[in-house]
Amino acid sequence: MKRMNRRTFLKKLMITGIGGILATSFSYGYARFIEPEKLTVTHHIISHPLIPKEFTGTKLLQFSDVHLGHYYGLNRFRYTIEKINELQPDIVLFTGDLLDEPNKYPHIDAVANELSRIRAPLGKFSIYGNHDHGGYGTDIYRHIMEKSGFQMLVNEHVLIKRQNESFIAIAGVDDMMLGKPNFSEMVKSIPDSTYTIALLHEPDGAMQMSRHPVHLQLSGHSHGGQVQLPFIGPLITPPLSETYYEGFYQIHHLTLYVNRGLGTTRIPLRFLSPPELTVFTLQHQVLEKQQDGL
Template identity: 70%
Template structure:
């Protein structure tokens, strides 16, 4: 009789533990989803870094370059949030601003291109504003829409070309390649005519393009596209990364003699979630050494 009662208590205890575990698991899952859906995507981070090199002209010592990327406006990314980003960029008082692709999620379906152009035009950058195509900028018949929008906003759209940014008599080069997935990138054309020993920064949307970029006299590549993995797990890393960002997906890398920086972007793609990969603005200080 005693053994039967003990068995009943054991089953009851087991069922209680099972119910408690299920409740805690459901609660944790709900919290994680709520955090990834509503909190982290709105938690903007500003990362500050230094780019130092002997070829950075002394006239550029202390110049601030701001990179932003991958807004995906229209894909769960509102104009109101976008306006806050523009205000934040201006608060950082950059000298140069670069955008590394994927502005609109579906350009031919986005209804507020004029408002976006007007907002981007409000970014202040005395040494210039430059951008390149991402795959979403070419996709959805967006190639011409993106170019017109960015040019109205005062951005120079670089497609396998470069500009010399001057400060006094000294200059650095900002080069831009076409998108690797839907465009026709040409690295040799991108840097053709850059004077020897000119410090050169290349904008290439897909970070894995660094494998090709490092073969040329380019010192830094700035990329986006990966969203930092968008959903990362501790000790595991990103669950899914887009094509051409499997090798390099977040932060600094050294690829041969090239320095690569991968920005986590601002918006989301595929699913409107971010987990351990908050949206990012990156502010670089150029230092002559």
């Protein structure tokens, strides 16, 4: 084996060091300036026997965790609103954390005006996230959402009707970290055998949600970890999103979906966790006995 001389060793060491610096710089640049603006749209079909036939083809759009502030501005938000309208949803659902620091944000009315442009013929609904309550934001957030035509759901539900008086329920529970969640109150008086979709900011509340007659839970909060590494997953997730942090999960009869959100918090980076709008298309599921004519 040929022995490496000192000059060759130093040359290889320098090349390795420069390569490492370039790779680190590229990764940081991508995570800081490219991926946070790579808005993705994911489409899923939700099938269930309790979804009325009249709701087959109904489109629900979920967005979450905008964190408007220093790192997510109004121009990007306007583009997101345009994208939402291009997707032509029937129902729009926001699962919390609109402003990063509500009491410090200077463009409250502008945000309400942008949200008011969202078109959804069957309704627009929202819940509190922890940032919406934080920073003395509880009243600020409610003002924005109600002014823009969103109905706030705080431990309550609404029935969405289509033809022939068929309906589904959209429910919302208060934030688990800074609010006063009441799951039982949320589902109180929902008629039996009603397909129920519940909004809860923190996904790890799914175990509590599964104790109630809810079929689909939509959450955010995790940002998909914001920064993930291959074969490792997210480096860190916020409290109450450590078990469930991205995509679909099944908890007993409850299906959970965790949206990656749009903005960032704490650090302005996203890596292997691009911002997301999620479109769910409802579909009545025909039982096998019905298919067989039995």
